[in-house]
Amino acid sequence: xxxxxxxxxxxxxxxxxxxxxxxxxxxxxxxxxxxxxxxxxxxxxxxxxxxxxxxxxxxxxxxxxxxxxxxxxxxxxxxxxxxxxxxxxxxxxxxxxxxxxxxxxxxxxxxxxxxxxxxxxxxxxxxxxxxxxxxxxxxxxxxxxxxxxxxxxxxxxxxxxxxxxxxxxxxxxxxxxxxxxxxxxxxxxxxxxxxxxxxxxxxxxxxxxxxxxxxxxxxxxxxxxxxxxxxxx
Numbered sequence: 001x002x003x004x005x006x007x008x009x010x011x012x013x014x015x016x017x018x019x020x021x022x023x024x025x026x027x028x029x030x031x032x033x034x035x036x037x038x039x040x041x042x043x044x045x046x047x048x049x050x051x052x053x054x055x056x057x058x059x060x061x062x063x064x065x066x067x068x069x070x071x072x073x074x075x076x077x078x079x080x081x082x083x084x085x086x087x088x089x090x091x092x093x094x095x096x097x098x099x100x101x102x103x104x105x106x107x108x109x110x111x112x113x114x115x116x117x118x119x120x121x122x123x124x125x126x127x128x129x130x131x132x133x134x135x136x137x138x139x140x141x142x143x144x145x146x147x148x149x150x151x152x153x154x155x156x157x158x159x160x161x162x163x164x165x166x167x168x169x170x171x172x173x174x175x176x177x178x179x180x181x182x183x184x185x186x187x188x189x190x191x192x193x194x195x196x197x198x199x200x201x202x203x204x205x206x207x208x209x210x211x212x213x214x215x216x217x218x219x220x221x222x223x224x225x226x227x228x229x230x231x232x233x
Contacts, residue, residue, distance in 0.1 A: 001025060001026065001027050002026050002027070002047040002048065002116060003026070003027045003028075003029060003044060003045055003046050003047050003048075004021050004026045004027070004028050004029070004047065004048050004049075004050065005028075005029045005031060005032065005037060005048070005049045005050070005051065006021070006029070006030055006031070006049075006050045006133075007031040007032070007033070007036070007037040007050065007051050007052060007055075007060075007063070008032065008050075008051075008052035008055070008078060009032050009052065009054075009055045009056060010049075010052070010053070011032065012031050012092060012194040013052075013078070013165065014031075014032065017050060017108070018030065019168060020109065021108075021109075024109050024112075025083065028046045029044060029046065033055055033056070033057055033058060034055060034058030034059065034060070034062060034063030035058055037049070037063055037066065037067075038063065038066060041067065041070075041071055041073075043103060045074055046071075047074075047116060047119070048073055048074045048075075048076070048085065048112055048115055048116055048119070049067070049073055049074070049075045049076070050062075050076050050078060050108075051063060051064060051075055051076070051077055051078065051095075051189055052077075052078045053077055053078065053079045053080075053086045053087075053090065053138055054079075054086075056157060058145075060077060060078075060086075060090065061086060061089055061090055061093060064090060064093055064094055064095060064142055065093050065094070066076075067094070068093065068094035073119070073187055074095045074096045074097075074115035074118070074119050075094065075095050075096055076095070076096060076098060076099055076112070076115060077090045077095045077097070077098040077099070077113055077139070078098070078099055078101060078132075079098050079099070079100055079101065080100070080101050086094060092123075095139065095183075096118075097111055097114075097117050097162070099111060100194075107154065118181075121188065123134075125142075129198055130142040132167040132168060133162070133213065134167055134170055134215055134226050134227070134228050135228045136149040136150075136225075137163075137167070137206050137215055139160075139163060139164055139167055143163060144160065146160065146163065146205075146206070148205075148206050153205045154205065154207065155202065155205060156201075158183060158184075158198055159198055159201055159202050159205070161183045162179060162195070162198055162199070162202060163181075163182050163202055163206070163216075163226075164224040165179065165182050165183060166216070166224065167226050168224075169226075169227075170225075170226050170227060170228065171225055171227050172225055173222050173223045173224065173225045174223045174224060174225065175192040175222060175223040176192045176196070176223060176224075177191045178194040178223070179191070179195050179223070179224065180194060180195055180207060186197075195224075199216065199218075199224055203216050209220045215227065215228070
């Protein structure tokens with residue numbers, strides 16, 4: 001059973017969402033302010049957050065910013081029609097989607113299912129190993145370091161996140177849009193160019209010959225993957 005955290009200062013909205021979600025076989029955790037939501041995240045296993053933007057005290061944007069410092073769970077913002085600026089800001093600081101009030105319960109359930117499916121496909125719902133190895137490339141996610149054949153490789157935060165995503169799923173092809181959504185955590189408006197530039201830089205840092213990569217491969221027309229050649233350990 002998936003656990004959904006609903007955070008809204010309007011108790012009637014939280015109660016209504018709890019009815020919809022419980023009927024969809026989700027367990028619901030209730031919060032009425034940002035601080036309470038963060039406290040629940042710290043002690044419970046939460047798979048998705050429904051987060052209101054307009055709340056007194058710590059609003060939804062501030063709560064989301066603090067949430068993203070520690071958690072990668074999907075976040076769907078609950079917004080009013082007039083809050084277009086907050087929608088954009090929310091997507092830029094880490095929201096995965098938004099739903100406009102008043103909402104249709106069928107749409108809410110569909111958006112939740114979509115985000116949970118993507119989250120689990122990208123490995124967010126499983127405990128990830130701290131040290132990833134493919135051939136001579138080693139990524140230590142606890143120390144936030146990358147080495148190639150024992151020598152340190154200096155990657156930018158974006159390059160590190162892309163490499164970590166690909167190394168967590170060896171031989172799995174990710175399209176530029178999938179990489180962009182997972183790493184930038186915003187809508188993929190210019191995904192192909194942005195991802196291609198970062199892939200080129202990663203290759204320059206982890207490949208002996210970037211023109212003939214051993215590890216970071218392109219699958220033409222589909223995307224990128226990390227792989228290990230036969231015979232390598």
